[in-house]
Amino acid sequence: MKARVPIPSGIAAASLLLRIAIIIHAAATFLSVFTYQFTQFGTWLFMEAFHNLDDPASAAFYVERILVSIYLAAAVAVVFAPAWPLLILISGYIFMESYSGLRNTGHLFSEWMPAAYMLRYLTPWVLMVLTVGPRFEKTRAWTRPAAMGLLQLGIGGVFFVHGCLAWMEHPGFIDLIIGTFRNLFRIPMNESAAVTILKGIAVVDWVVALALLLYPNPPFAPDSFWNRFPKAAAARRRLVPPLLFWLAGWGLVTALSRLTGPGLPVGFSQYPALLTRASHYLGPLALYVLFILPGHRPHFSLNKPDSPHAPD
Amino acid sequence: MHPPSRPARPTPNKTPAAAGLLLTPLGPVLTLCLCLFSASAVYAQAHFQELKPSPQPIHVRVQFKNNPANEAVVSWTTTRATSENKLYLSTDPKRGRLEEYPVHFASQHTFPFTLRDEEKKAGMHAWSHNVFLNDLKPATFYYLTVVSDGAASEEFHFKTAPDDERDIRILMVGDSRTPRRGRIDRENERRQVNALMAGLLETHPDIVAMLHGGDYTNHARWGEFYWWLKDHSETSTTSENRLLPVIPARGNHDVNPELLEYFWWPDRVRDFYYTSNLSGTTTLLVLNTEISRGGDQRQWLEEQLAKLRPLKRWLLVMQHQPNYPSARSYEAMAPIREAWVPLFERYGVDAVYESHDHTLKRTHPVYQGQINQERGLIYFGDGGGGVPQRRAGRDRWYLAVNERYHHVHLAKITGEEIHIQAISLDGQIVDDFKITLDRRALYLREQKELDSNQ
Ligand SMILES: [Fe+2]
Ligand SMILES: [Fe+2]
Numbered sequence: 001m002k003a004r005v006p007i008p009s010g011i012a013a014a015s016l017l018l019r020i021a022i023i024i025h026a027a028a029t030f031l032s033v034f035t036y037q038f039t040q041f042g043t044w045l046f047m048e049a050f051h052n053l054d055d056p057a058s059a060a061f062y063v064e065r066i067l068v069s070i071y072l073a074a075a076v077a078v079v080f081a082p083a084w085p086l087l088i089l090i091s092g093y094i095f096m097e098s099y100s101g102l103r104n105t106g107h108l109f110s111e112w113m114p115a116a117y118m119l120r121y122l123t124p125w126v127l128m129v130l131t132v133g134p135r136f137e138k139t140r141a142w143t144r145p146a147a148m149g150l151l152q153l154g155i156g157g158v159f160f161v162h163g164c165l166a167w168m169e170h171p172g173f174i175d176l177i178i179g180t181f182r183n184l185f186r187i188p189m190n191e192s193a194a195v196t197i198l199k200g201i202a203v204v205d206w207v208v209a210l211a212l213l214l215y216p217n218p219p220f221a222p223d224s225f226w227n228r229f230p231k232a233a234a235a236r237r238r239l240v241p242p243l244l245f246w247l248a249g250w251g252l253v254t255a256l257s258r259l260t261g262p263g264l265p266v267g268f269s270q271y272p273a274l275l276t277r278a279s280h281y282l283g284p285l286a287l288y289v290l291f292i293l294p295g296h297r298p299h300f301s302l303n304k305p306d307s308p309h310a311p312d
Numbered sequence: 313m314h315p316p317s318r319p320a321r322p323t324p325n326k327t328p329a330a331a332g333l334l335l336t337p338l339g340p341v342l343t344l345c346l347c348l349f350s351a352s353a354v355y356a357q358a359h360f361q362e363l364k365p366s367p368q369p370i371h372v373r374v375q376f377k378n379n380p381a382n383e384a385v386v387s388w389t390t391t392r393a394t395s396e397n398k399l400y401l402s403t404d405p406k407r408g409r410l411e412e413y414p415v416h417f418a419s420q421h422t423f424p425f426t427l428r429d430e431e432k433k434a435g436m437h438a439w440s441h442n443v444f445l446n447d448l449k450p451a452t453f454y455y456l457t458v459v460s461d462g463a464a465s466e467e468f469h470f471k472t473a474p475d476d477e478r479d480i481r482i483l484m485v486g487d488s489r490t491p492r493r494g495r496i497d498r499e500n501e502r503r504q505v506n507a508l509m510a511g512l513l514e515t516h517p518d519i520v521a522m523l524h525g526g527d528y529t530n531h532a533r534w535g536e537f538y539w540w541l542k543d544h545s546e547t548s549t550t551s552e553n554r555l556l557p558v559i560p561a562r563g564n565h566d567v568n569p570e571l572l573e574y575f576w577w578p579d580r581v582r583d584f585y586y587t588s589n590l591s592g593t594t595t596l597l598v599l600n601t602e603i604s605r606g607g608d609q610r611q612w613l614e615e616q617l618a619k620l621r622p623l624k625r626w627l628l629v630m631q632h633q634p635n636y637p638s639a640r641s642y643e644a645m646a647p648i649r650e651a652w653v654p655l656f657e658r659y660g661v662d663a664v665y666e667s668h669d670h671t672l673k674r675t676h677p678v679y680q681g682q683i684n685q686e687r688g689l690i691y692f693g694d695g696g697g698g699v700p701q702r703r704a705g706r707d708r709w710y711l712a713v714n715e716r717y718h719h720v721h722l723a724k725i726t727g728e729e730i731h732i733q734a735i736s737l738d739g740q741i742v743d744d745f746k747i748t749l750d751r752r753a754l755y756l757r758e759q760k761e762l763d764s765n766q
Contacts, residue, residue: 036641046700047530052492057639057670057702105531108567108602171604175647178606191607263650267643 010293163205486525486667487695502698525667526563
């Protein structure tokens with residue numbers, strides 16, 4: 001294996017983070033099915049597809065368990081070898097989950113589900129770019145910018161959508177705020193105060209989502225573009241890491257609130273709610289390492305050098 | 313993303329054999345899923361049917377809310393716009409002779425039902441007409457005929473609730489969406505359950521109302537709700553045209569705003585959480601699990617319980633998603649349980665009727681997360697009104713009964729006890745239990761002790 005092209009550390013680290021996000025998501029989905037929290041697809045099977053079987057619930061649960069086991073196996077395989085067919089299937093499965101949620105309309109705002117799941121099914125695609133990209137001379141230079149662009153899209157989209165749901169006063173979010181304040185800080189809170197906080201969260205979510213979607217990144221505006229404006233480039237270097245840490249931190253806090261909202265002790269089957277959102281906190285971290293760690297410089301054929309701050 | 317077959321390819325990460333092995337079963341499974349998706353899209357169209365334009369009133373029904381002894385809303389549907397919509401009312405039968413009814417009321421709220429694109433395309437246009445009646449006399453039969461642009465319904469009648477201490481009965485049902493035999497099937501499970509209720513209403517004239525725990529249809533859209541209303545009015549009504557009043561809760565499948573059109577009430581200030589005085593001794597608290605449970609609703613619930621507990625012999629709760637689920641994960645229901653159960657226990661709610669899980673369920677008496685035969689509270693129901701039933705029988709520490717039957721619950725409420733029976737489609741009694749503890753006395757005693765300690 002001497003001829004192997006060295007994978008740059010940024011890409012290797014991001015790939016590792018995303019593989020962890022995928023295996024956590026798969027394990028959590030597996031766990032939730034086996035603790036009797038039906039998946040969206042399973043619910044859809046029960047309600048629509050298996051509808052006129054003698055025992056639609058058992059049939060749906062059976063298929064659900066098979067699918068989720070295959071999904072977990074595929075995710076385990078991906079940790080060791082992120083093969084692109086597996087990644088397409090994983091992304092397809094997660095998308096099918098979110099699309100079933102839309103079809104089921106079994107809860108408020110279910111029509112937002114595919115959008116809210118955006119990062120979860122984009123994560124395998126980012127990983128695919130990171131895996132396949134460095135293998136070919138033609139795509140090597142594009143690996144990092146394309147992965148970053150996809151991550152920006154997914155993370156920005158998730159924050160934007162959650163901002164919208166917060167703005168529309170998602171009752172689940174209201175209760176997460178009230179519950180978290182009660183359980184963690186022993187502060188009683190009424191609904192209107194929680195709604196006010198929620199509106200504030202919505203605005204912050206939108207601002208960071210827009211900042212992320214708009215901050216021009218290769219290939220839309222390559223680093224070479226930034227190098228022409230040294231002051232702006234310096235400001236960007238300073239601003240992007242805190243932005244990404246905020247995104248990762250907030251992704252983790254909101255995922256954790258699924259545990260703190262209902263109160264202690266946390267039941268075993270509540271953890272999937274924290275874990276299925278793994279990409280919400282690991283995704284921004286992956287974007288961060290891509291931003292900060294060296295790219296492909298020795299093998300790149302870019303005209304201008306890579307981001308100037310990147311240490312070698 | 314297919315790699316080009318150029319020699320420039322550096323030693324690639326070969327797709328491992330394990331991946332190929334995994335793909336073999338996943339391919340057919342995913343193909344099957346896709347086929348199912350598309351097949352269901354075709355199947356899902358069956359209930360979009362053209363409605364022939366007519367002023368003939370259909371879906372004649374009655375609804376109760378806060379004061380079933382004095383107030384009701386009578387609603388009906390026409391399939392074309394009508395200008396004159398009237399309800400003729402009397403306390404004795406007039407057999408539809410309109411001139412003999414002592415009073416009549418114009419519809420206070422007539423509106424076209426909101427239609428989605430598929431419903432417009434199919435031609436499902438329909439109009440709703442609603443009359444809010446107040447100043448009704450308690451425990452009294454009212455006979456009514458509704459007329460839209462000269463087209464009259466048959467004469468129907470309903471009975472208001474008593475406001476004294478007499479014994480009453482109530483029916484409880486939930487989850488009547490998507491029966492296995494189809495939404496539009498003439499013999500579907502929803503209609504069978506309705507017919508069972510109509511039969512019970514005939515044998516037990518003291519039934520006040522049908523409490524519905526939510527999940528009427530998949531989406532609370534007209535294309536589906538048309539059939540629910542049709543099934544309800546055609547099969548829940550007795551052979552002698554006695555209407556079974558509905559006291560509705562909101563389920564997770566009912567979050568579309570259209571639900572307010574199907575259960576119109578002049579002042580729905582709160583989103584489907586309210587009290588309903590079923591008799592002088594019994595109050596039902598209807599809760600909404602689909603909105604914030606820890607906010608305004610919780611505050612309202614606590615105020616109501618504090619106010620009502622000293623006054624009423626029986627306090628019942630109806631909510632859609634269960635505190636103690638029979639099929640879904642127990643721990644995943646923690647957000648609901650944490651919000652309300654401590655209040656139920658502190659103020660001594662007598663029983664909680666739940667839906668959503670699609671089995672026949674009864675818990676052991678539960679108090680503070682443990683079985684407690686003395687103080688425990690029983691959670692029962694889980695929705696058997698037509699939706700396919702889940703395979704039950706998983707062992708849970710709190711479950712006393714967990715079966716797979718379409719069913720309704722019939723409760724007889726007397727001064728001493730609430731006697732609850734679950735009845736399956738073939739008329740068998742499949743569960744039977746009693747609630748006797750005088751929680752009001754217990755509460756008053758404990759309050760007194762608390763006061764004297766202070
Ligand atoms: Fe349901
Ligand atoms: Fe439900």
